[in-house]
Amino acid sequence: MLEKWLRPEEVVRGKHGKELLCNQYRCGSLLGSGGFGSVFSGQRLSDGLQVAIKQIPTDRVQQWTKLPGEVSPVPMEIALLQQLAEVGGHGGVVHMLDWFLLEGRGFLLVLERPPLCQDLFDFITERGALPERLALRFFRQVVEALRFLHAHGVVHRDIKDENIVVDTRTLEVKVVDFGSGARLKETAYSEFAGTRVYSPPEWIECQSYKAVPLSVWSLGVLLFDMVCGDIPFEHDQEIIKATPTFTRRVSKECQSLICWCLSYRPEERPTLEEILSHPWMEGGKEEEEEGSLLEDHSSLPNQSL
Known part of the structure; x- marks a missing residue:
């Protein structure tokens, strides 16, 4: 207590x-x-x-x-x-x-704290890999949240499923835990207190990274985690190779976005705005607006933290 x-x-x-x-x-x-x-x-x-x-x-x-x-x-x-x-x-x-x-x-x-919420790690553990339309709903909200953070001078530096909380009634998500956060800057960072399996190749190899490419790499790991049920890389050599192996059937559009975010070279990764305008992201808007994601709402885990 x-x-x-x-x-x-x-x-x-x-x-x-x-x-x-x-x-x-x-x-x-x-x-x-x-x-x-x-x-x-x-x-x-x-x-x-x-x-x-x-x-x-x-x-x-x-x-x-x-x-x-x-x-x-x-x-x-x-x-x-x-x-x-x-x-x-x-x-x-x-x-x-x-x-x-x-x-x-x-x-x-x-x-x-929402009265009925669950972190995304537990959400995925209970349900397995998420349908792409649900993953898209969560992912868009996280990307928009990061746009807000960056626009107001904050970088989170530890985006992962454990730091995303899902309101199981509304399917709205929140980014939590700013213990690794920092003030946003254009120059490179030389310290990292986030989660290694979500960190990019440039940190593993050079102990240096910039805010946006770091965030985008972590988003690629997160999206893979949602649609495949687990993270793509466990070891440093896998991170440096930067070639995820899809363990489930995932649409070509979703795969292309994940692989773009997980580009080995930081400068080849998309910006947050480019992520939001990717064909996979655009393709899910109509379904979300119609509320079709809430059809099986009653089957969502109702775990009150």
């Missing part, structure tokens, strides 16, 4: 001052944990809103930065999420509602 991590005598300082977390939120059970901390269920006391509370111990913070008006540095994740919130946020990106500092121990992030 999260309460065990909180000591009554500690000062818990939120973004609006010294307002105690326990006066605003009720903490629940563990939802999951990873390299950057643990996530718990929660509820906002003022209106009963379901939330997720992410615990980040100080020693797990990868990057620090300063916020306007704050004396002490905060995790880059907080700064990026606050930056996105200040421009109104995006439906495909998780929204940070609040954050708290536990002096000397770490940080707590309060995040929105």
Whole structure:
């Protein structure tokens, strides 16, 4: 339980001052944990809103930065999420509602959480490879979310199925977990804290990459994962070879988009805009608009996190 991590005598300082977390939120059970901390269920006391509370111990913070008006540095994740919130946020990106500092121990992030949701890794594990029209619906939303991030100076750097949350009622998805995120820049990055099997050849070989080609490579891995039921590469040599082997029947148009995203040379990969105008992406618009994807909605897993 999260309460065990909180000591009554500690000062818990939120973004609006010294307002105690326990006066605003009720903490629940563990939802999951990873390299950057643990996530718990929660509820906002003022209106009963379901939330997720992410615990980040100080020693797990990868990057620090300063916020306007704050004396002490905060995790880059907080700064990026606050930056996105200040421009109104995006439906495909998780929204940070609040954050708290536990002096000397770490940080707590309060995040929105759909009442019936499941991460895409579990969604695929339960259902197997997704029909292309469903994969397209999810994929378009992720690409649009990344366009929003890049337009507002943020690069996620860890796009993968575990960091995509599906609302199983509406089939809407959100990009979550900005623990590997950074401020967007035109020049190359020389540090990477994302997931290696989603990383591009240039990182494996040269420990250097640029934001857009990295994001597009990860999108290629993600789309392959959705339509084939598993990721295309497990080992460094497979990543460097950059030649996915399709293990299921996948349309030629979908294969061509995946292979374009997984081009060995970064400069040969598409932009996010080029992905959205690809024939495979264009081909699914009419079906989505007609709502045909929701026909078997009742068969979707109804797992409440």
